[in-house]
Amino acid sequence: MKPIGPIPPDFSGQSRLTIAGREVAGWIEEAGSTPLFIYDFSIIASRVARLRAALPAGVDLHYAIKANPFAPLVRALAPLVDGLDVASAGELRQALGVKQAGTISFAGPGKRDAELEDAILAGATINLESEGEAARALAIGDRTGVTPRLAVRVNPDFELRGSGMRMGGRASPFGVDADRAAALVGTIRSSGADWRGFHIFAGSQSLDTQAIIETQAATLALAARLANDAGAQPPLVNLGGGFGIPYFAGDTPVDVETIGAALGDALASRDDALAASRFAIELGRWLVGEAGVYLTRVIDCKQSQGETFLVVDGGLHHQLAASGNFGTVVRRNYPVALANRLDAPATETVSVVGCLCTPLDRLADKVALPEAHPGDVIAIFLAGAYGLSASPVNFLSHPVPAQILAGSPDNPNAIFTS
Numbered sequence: 219m220k221p222i223g224p225i226p227p228d229f230s231g232q233s234r235l236t237i238a239g240r241e242v243a244g245w246i247e248e249a250g251s252t253p254l255f256i257y258d259f260s261i262i263a264s265r266v267a268r269l270r271a272a273l274p275a276g277v278d279l280h281y282a283i284k285a286n287p288f289a290p291l292v293r294a295l296a297p298l299v300d301g302l303d304v305a306s307a308g309e310l311r312q313a314l315g316v317k318q319a320g321t322i323s324f325a326g327p328g329k330r331d332a333e334l335e336d337a338i339l340a341g342a343t344i345n346l347e348s349e350g351e352a353a354r355a356l357a358i359g360d361r362t363g364v365t366p367r368l369a370v371r372v373n374p375d376f377e378l379r380g381s382g383m384r385m386g387g388r389a390s391p392f393g394v395d396a397d398r399a400a401a402l403v404g405t406i407r408s409s410g411a412d413w414r415g416f417h418i419f420a421g422s423q424s425l426d427t428q429a430i431i432e433t434q435a436a437t438l439a440l441a442a443r444l445a446n447d448a449g450a451q452p453p454l455v456n457l458g459g460g461f462g463i464p465y466f467a468g469d470t471p472v473d474v475e476t477i478g479a480a481l482g483d484a485l486a487s488r489d490d491a492l493a494a495s496r497f498a499i500e501l502g503r504w505l506v507g508e509a510g511v512y513l514t515r516v517i518d519c520k521q522s523q524g525e526t527f528l529v530v531d532g533g534l535h536h537q538l539a540a541s542g543n544f545g546t547v548v549r550r551n552y553p554v555a556l557a558n559r560l561d562a563p564a565t566e567t568v569s570v571v572g573c574l575c576t577p578l579d580r581l582a583d584k585v586a587l588p589e590a591h592p593g594d595v596i597a598i599f600l601a602g603a604y605g606l607s608a609s610p611v612n613f614l615s616h617p618v619p620a621q622i623l624a625g626s627p628d629n630p631n632a633i634f635t636s
């Protein structure tokens with residue numbers, strides 16, 4: 219038997235899984251079929267409120283849309299955050315529909331000229347990934363007569379320890395190396411573009427509170443050094459994010475209150491070069507990841523060479539990350555449960571496998587669950603970030619699952635797409 223990750227506190231301790239006040243069977247009836255993603259917006263809203271209370275004054279909160287671009291979710295979340303971070307022209311269009319252009323920033327390598335032009339004409343800030351991209355953005359500004367708003371994304375000379383994804387301290391497609399960033403600021407400013415500041419993102423999915431604190435302090439120090447080298451005060455310093463959520467057995471949550479207090483101390487003693495700057499942190503999964511549940515129905519219970527397989531109607535084409543094939547080195551089990559008998563004794567060791575013809579399609583490996591039968595519903599938690607949009611949904615041509623935003627204040631009823 220192998221362990222599973224911790225069921226998020228919002229869902230644990232129930233006998234039958236209830237999401238936003240409604241039992242799973244009710245949601246499935248509403249959607250018409252499984253598989254299905256449900257996001258409980260009240261969980262997201264309380265995450266935002268908790269972080270706001272923890273962060274010091276002068277620090278904005280941005281949402282990175284790529285974590286979950288489901289349109290009703292982005293629309294509901296946009297008014298609760300100060301900015302949206304986008305990574306493509308598609309995300310930019312989505313963000314412009316729900317947020318002022320001046321609060322939107324566009325990062326990501328390989329931005330096409332047409333994407334840069336969209337952002338410049340709209341008035342969004344481009345987080346420049348290279349000198350070459352800067353030259354193209356400045357040329358588009360000249361050609362269109364619109365002053366580009368440009369920030370320099372810096373490839374930091376350190377990394378966020380404990381990161382699931384390391385983004386600094388090495389050669390990188392992301393950002394301009396720290397030792398060349400001040401020169402690029404000079405180029406931008408002398409060209410007459412609107413220099414917006416620095417974007418410094420050192421890693422993702424860290425559960426190490428102390429590492430996040432140290433990284434934020436190092437990020438502030440780097441921004442101050444670059445500002446002094448460039449001889450200019452950055453209007454905004456985007457400090458990145460990297461707050462992880464506990465996916466696997468033994469994982470524990472980050473302590474955002476301690477992080478916020480330490481950031482307050484670090485800001486209080488910051489270098490004069492940052493005296494007039496605003497700051498931002500940008501988060502994806504910490505805001506939305508725990509709010510999502512993926513529901514999939516057992517089609518078949520089969521035995522093979524002494525092992526039990528629960529074959530379900532979903533799979534890695536919807537929830538790649540739970541199969542261990544999205545950026546994990548060692549496959550471990552996401553939190554999983556039998557939705558209709560959450561608190562029944564776990565008497566069986568089973569593997570939950572998806573309906574795709576590949577041995578990669580394993581959503582839970584040798585986990586203890588209550589005895590399950592065809593028709594039972596399996597819940598896979600932590601499906602609110604990097605779920606459907608980060609999965610190969612066309613692989614094997616199964617239908618696209620429904621998504622529901624539950625518990626949204628402006629629309630208390632479910633919203634569906636397919």
Ligand SMILES: *Cc1c(COP(=O)(O)O)cnc(C)c1O
Nearest residue numbers: 282285419422423500501502503
């Ligand atoms: C993906 C990404 C994020 C969000 O990361 P999470 O781990 O979901 O919080 C933030 N900023 C940038 C630049 C990103 O690429």
